[in-house]
Amino acid sequence: MTRRLRPLLCALLAWPAATWATVGVAASDSGAEVSICYNYGCASEARVRVHAAALRRIGARLAAARSAAQEREYLAEAVGGLYRVAATQTAVATDRAGNLLDEGADGRMDCIDHSITTTRLLQLLEARGALRFHRVVEPARRTRLILQHFSAVIEVLSVAERIDRLPPGEALAGCNCTEDGLVIGAAGEGDGDDRPGQRYVVDSWFVDNGEPAVVLPLAEWLNGGGPNVQ
Template identity: 30%
Template sequence: MKSAPSLISAALLLLLASPALASQAALGWFKSQGYVGPEGTRIIACHGYGCSRRQAVSVDGAWLGRATALLRAARATPSAERNALAQVVSSYTAYLASSIGGKPDLPGSPAQMSGVHGQMDCLDETANTTSLLIVLETKGLLAHHQVERPESRGFFLDGRYPHFSAVIVEKGSGQEWAVDPWRRAPGQRPEILPLAQWRQNS
């Protein structure tokens, strides 16, 4: 029979070897919005503005293999992991655009593109980015960060249009970071910046 310390050590090793659990706060955001969170590597991608159009997309196979390699090679520091995440998210936005089809998504969600197939506003971008981050987290690919509930800034009365972003938090320091591809075309590097700074931007 194993001793108590041995059993504890075995349990810790099993926990460390298992995929991370997805953030319940992030998953709860999907429910509060009436959106569908990811299941396994299946993402219900939002487009058309306000998730008015939805399409199932799988982030597995060769694409996930490349993302895995990038993130595993960047485990030395939180900064290195964020840089790798920027590469993964840029690849993901290009992959989504190709999978969904239609005219490539225009940055900044021009009003005249509302309802158009393949066009994404900040809510679509936030849902899609958060879905990806949850997949990466549950696969155990985020060593230094965990996925949090998306955040918003602006509320008309302060002269700013409401805007949303996906959020991660650095495990060691507790610093929160916005992961925001909204101002970028598919395949371009997203903004990843301290959430406090993101909140001040317009």
């Protein structure tokens, strides 16, 4: 195996759930802290402070989403923005798309670093009520020949679950209801990309630090979908 091929393996291993679970996130009214991974295989970790003003801007942007598809678009931008914040406080500013462009640099991130960190960033937003159309689930793994690749994953919520996430008093504004108040459906329910239970990867490994993450249907990603980077 050549030295240049070795990073592409993206570590032939999985990791315990505790490494990506919400224990990596701490939030308060004054902002939040999240632990990020870098230098391949989460060899290095650092706490990043996200100020309340930045979280409010991201929250306002996500609140403007009117469909699950639109929320995914805004979420890709939000993840990129949070990585830019991390780049001002840690070495990850050097991270480039894939593995080869930043090989050997302090702050480089492989797919394990990205899948763990992006999951934590998504959980931070979810914990603050910023996700109305999706939930954060466990990272996914795909295997092609001997190579493995990992990514953060989100899942589309049902109408009932979306309404449960609305603030008190706003539930009726988020659904189509009969005169007696029973929910009979909502925009996007059952429509292809917005089908409840549909899963999408949020893959920041494909892009340079701070760029919007790549969001793809999980099935497409598992079949090798995504930009051609190494």
